[in-house]
Amino acid sequence: MEYDVIVVGGGNAALCxxxxxxxxxxxxxxxxxxxxxxxxxxxxxxxxxxxxxxxGVEDVRKWVPDLSDSEIADTDFGSYSAEQFFDDMARVTRYRTDPDLCEALVRNSGDTVNWIRAQGLRFIPAFSFYSVKTGNKRKFRGGVVVEIVxxxxGLVNGLFDAAQRRKIDIFYDAHVQQLLYVDKRIRGVRADIADQIIDLKSNxxxxxxxxxxxxIEWRTRYLGPGWDLAKVRGSRFNTGDGIRMALDVGAQPYGHWSGCHSTEWDLNAPDFGDHTLVEKMHKHCYEFGVVINNDGRRFVDEGADFRTYTYAKYGREILAQPGQAAWQIFDSKVLHLLRRDEYYNKRATRVRADTLEELLARMKGLDAGQALKTLREYNAAVLKDVPFNPNVRDGRGTQGLALPKSNWANTLEDGPFEAYAVTCGITFTFGGVKITPDAEVVDFRNRPIRGLFAAGEMAAGIFYFNYPGSSGLTSGAVFGRIAGRSAAVYAGSAA
Ligand SMILES: Cc1cc2nc3c(=O)[nH]c(=O)nc-3n(C[C@H](O)[C@H](O)[C@H](O)COP(=O)(O)OP(=O)(O)OC[C@H]3O[C@@H](n4cnc5c(N)ncnc54)[C@H](O)[C@@H]3O)c2cc1C
Structure with missing residues (x-):
């Protein structure tokens, strides 16, 4: 079997x-x-x-043509400039993001959403993830305004449907094990397809x-001790094969090999992602509460920023706590702000009580005495004169605590109270191989390896330490689209 281009993978980046x-x-x-x-x-x-x-709203309307008049009237969609995206990327990656790759990501982001639409997929406003309603108006916070239906x-099914319409040959159970690399050029792949080893040729x-x-072994080796104990939020199939195959032919390792995206995740989540549970395992609303470990102490600034800028780095903080666990605690004033799908389901590891003392006594493994002391100190430190506003960084923080809560601080004093047990869920790793903005994989001398391209999680150098929420799909789509185009052009000229 011979092809111009072979794509390894079956996620967003590969399909794009x-x-x-x-x-x-x-x-x-x-x-x-x-x-x-x-x-x-x-x-x-x-x-x-x-x-x-x-x-602004006109761009949103291009992505969501069936936006209704009442949705427009009742919503402040805001805007998100290229400068804001650059600033977010620079800030959260501590100025490590590769400037050329970051530029490609930001500049192509809007047009790539249009391109996905052109593949036959539909978007809707990301109301429940990224906006909060206060009074009669919804307001978007944090620069993300759409989600795929x-x-x-829906994204993957829509892209597979589009691939079938385009007569792309799709192989499942196809475990690619090696690149065919002859005379310093990529010639195809060796794969185990439904238990048969097959060489597929391509330019x-x-x-x-x-x-x-x-x-689990690479996690412990590269991310460090304890990462063997993290729960995997998604696919069980991403074991670094593509990175290894590229390194085997001389690709340059790049990016933050000891870094990853990891979040607060239900304590009793399964070891790997489960499609029937995934929404239920998220626990992203910690910004409205207080997070303590089993020693009864706070260890993160829950309100440092909108969760979209903190959630991807807080999994690591939880992994470092005793028992790799922590508790998110809320009182009745903020329970309506918790996302229903995440917090109110039978699988959530929740404790509920009318008084704080009762709640703490019910939280298994907790030093309740120290926890009560921590929460009383926290309550006394809340800046009660500053109005609470979930739509902006409201500055309603704490005063005088060694570890502040910077925004959205509310006292924990009005029952009923709820506590949710969380652990660390790993999403994806940040280390991989170096690519050019044209998605060519390069060697140690920054020369493209002829015929080899990469995109998605394994194309490194974009995210370090942290990540602005919802950049993973954009990155996979932007660089996947570029990689496909570059590979087709190369394959044509190499034929
Ligand atoms: C629970 C969860 C929620 C998320 N929510 C969002 C969100 O809302 N927005 C956002 O932007 N990002 C989100 N992300 C992150 C985002 O999903 C990823 O960054 C992105 O999907 C990665 O795309 P990818 O194509 O690089 O990898 P993947 O989608 O993981 O695809 C990799 C593919 O490679 C295949 N594969 C692996 N090894 C081999 C091999 N040897 N041979 C053949 N195939 C192989 C795998 O089976 C898989 O199909 C979320 C992630 C998780 C886990």
């Missing part, structure tokens, strides 16, 4: 690469390691929100097969 290569005239095969029922990698577990530049599953290969988050 395959569609883009086909759009540019290439004969394309896509090899997905997972069986069909589990296809789509982390992308299929995603909420489906995309971070992209937009200048059907979430990550170009796009690797878009995820990071190493599901590889």
């Amino acid at each position: 690469a395959a569609l883009s290569a086909a759009e540019h005239g290439a004969r394309v095969a896509l090899l997905e390691r997972a069986p069909e029922a589990e296809r789509g990698g982390n992308s299929a577990f995603a909420g489906g929100t995309f971070r992209a530049v937009y200048s 059907g979430g990550g599953k 170009a290969v796009v690797l878009a097969c995820g990071g190493f988050e599901a590889n």
